[in-house]
Amino acid sequence: NGYHTCGSNDTLASAHPSDSRKGHDMTTSSVSPVTTELAGSETGITLVIHAGAGSRGKHSTPERIAQVELDLQRALDAGYQLLESGAPAHEAVVAAIHVMEDAPEFNAGRGAALTSDGIAQMDACLMTGDGEVGAVTGVSTVKNPIDAARAVKEQTKHVLFADPTDAEIADWGVATESNEYFITEPARRQSLAEAQSGGDEWEKHGTIGAVARDAEGNIAAGTSTGGITNQMHGRVGDSPLPGCGTFANQSTVAVSCTGIGEAFIKVVAAHQVSDRVRFSGENVEDAATATLDEVAAHHGDGGMIVLPAVGRGVVAYNSEMMNFGYRSAQGGKVQG
Ligand code: GLY
Numbered sequence: 001n002g003y004h005t006c007g008s009n010d011t012l013a014s015a016h017p018s019d020s021r022k023g024h025d026m027t028t029s030s031v032s033p034v035t036t037e038l039a040g041s042e043t044g045i046t047l048v049i050h051a052g053a054g055s056r057g058k059h060s061t062p063e064r065i066a067q068v069e070l071d072l073q074r075a076l077d078a079g080y081q082l083l084e085s086g087a088p089a090h091e092a093v094v095a096a097i098h099v100m101e102d103a104p105e106f107n108a109g110r111g112a113a114l115t116s117d118g119i120a121q122m123d124a125c126l127m128t129g130d131g132e133v134g135a136v137t138g139v140s141t142v143k144n145p146i147d148a149a150r151a152v153k154e155q156t157k158h159v160l161f162a163d164p165t166d167a168e169i170a171d172w173g174v175a176t177e178s179n180e181y182f183i184t185e186p187a188r189r190q191s192l193a194e195a196q197s198g199g200d201e202w203e204k205h206g207t208i209g210a211v212a213r214d215a216e217g218n219i220a221a222g223t224s225t226g227g228i229t230n231q232m233h234g235r236v237g238d239s240p241l242p243g244c245g246t247f248a249n250q251s252t253v254a255v256s257c258t259g260i261g262e263a264f265i266k267v268v269a270a271h272q273v274s275d276r277v278r279f280s281g282e283n284v285e286d287a288a289t290a291t292l293d294e295v296a297a298h299h300g301d302g303g304m305i306v307l308p309a310v311g312r313g314v315v316a317y318n319s320e321m322m323n324f325g326y327r328s329a330q331g332g333k334v335q336g
Contacts, residue, residue, distance in 0.1 A: 051071070071103040075100050111187070113191070137160065139169075140182075207245075284313075288306050
């Protein structure tokens with residue numbers, strides 16, 4: 001799917017890499033009213049996934065949309081089969097994210113957006129409703145960044161690693177690839193060139209994520225991203241930051257966000273949804289809508305998927321469109 005212009009998904013608008021220091025040129029941004037859709041069942045196993053939100057650009061074609069929907073379906077199948085077999089929510093989240101990280105259509109793993117110096121620097125976070133969380137930022141060789149996030153959560157006493165060493169990555173037992181593996185030609189280089197030349201930049205990919213509820217009723221959330229095209233070296237978005245782009249609390253909700261990370265960080269978006277449910281008594285749909293309104297106040301567009309421990313999930317976005325899918329005992333849907 002095509003995304004273009006600043007304010008649309010995962011693209012940093014700037015005429016030149018040095019201009020990116022000024023932040024986003026929001027002059028072309030168009031933040032829409034929030035669109036919401038209920039997803040999944042009230043109770044029982046449910047999986048909701050997303051693969052970015054933004055605007056349809058000139059590169060969007062029926063073939064591309066069909067490919068995105070195929071990949072979303074494969075991701076749903078991988079995660080949902082695990083839930084059906086009784087696996088915990090976080091395993092379904094990881095399985096669904098794996099498929100989307102491996103698919104070059106999306107801005108995560110293979111196909112990640114490129115930094116201003118032309119490399120893939122990826123972020124990921126995995127959190128379970130019991131508050132356990134692991135995250136990585138700036139990884140450039142981990143084949144599936146969500147695996148590294150899971151390793152941080154399960155194998156270390158820490159929460160977030162920035163640019164972990166080769167030895168740490170080897171110790172975690174996660175698969176690696178050279179940075180070239182992640183760079184899909186010509187799409188990502190073309191996207192970077194367009195962003196750097198101030199032309200009609202576009203972004204056909206999006207940050208990906210998943211939220212799941214397992215047969216025990218436990219919830220989990222995960223997010224994986226290549227960040228924003230033409231981002232400065234070392235820039236960190238919302239995805240790997242617990243509470244910003246990813247959050248899970250068993251007494252409230254599991255959340256994964258996509259969009260312009262800076263705006264989601266400023267309003268601590270994922271945690272804000274949880275707090276609205278927990279302290280204001282808002283329903284999940286209202287909480288997601290109100291939080292995206294705050295994101296919009298910071299000139300950010302994008303979306304989120306939210307799944308409570310009890311109740312239907314919500315897909316919400318204030319951009320033109322969002323790629324998402326969901327499945328539960330009541331059936332499912334994919335939208336490319
Ligand atoms: N939402 C992904 C990022 O801003 O990096």
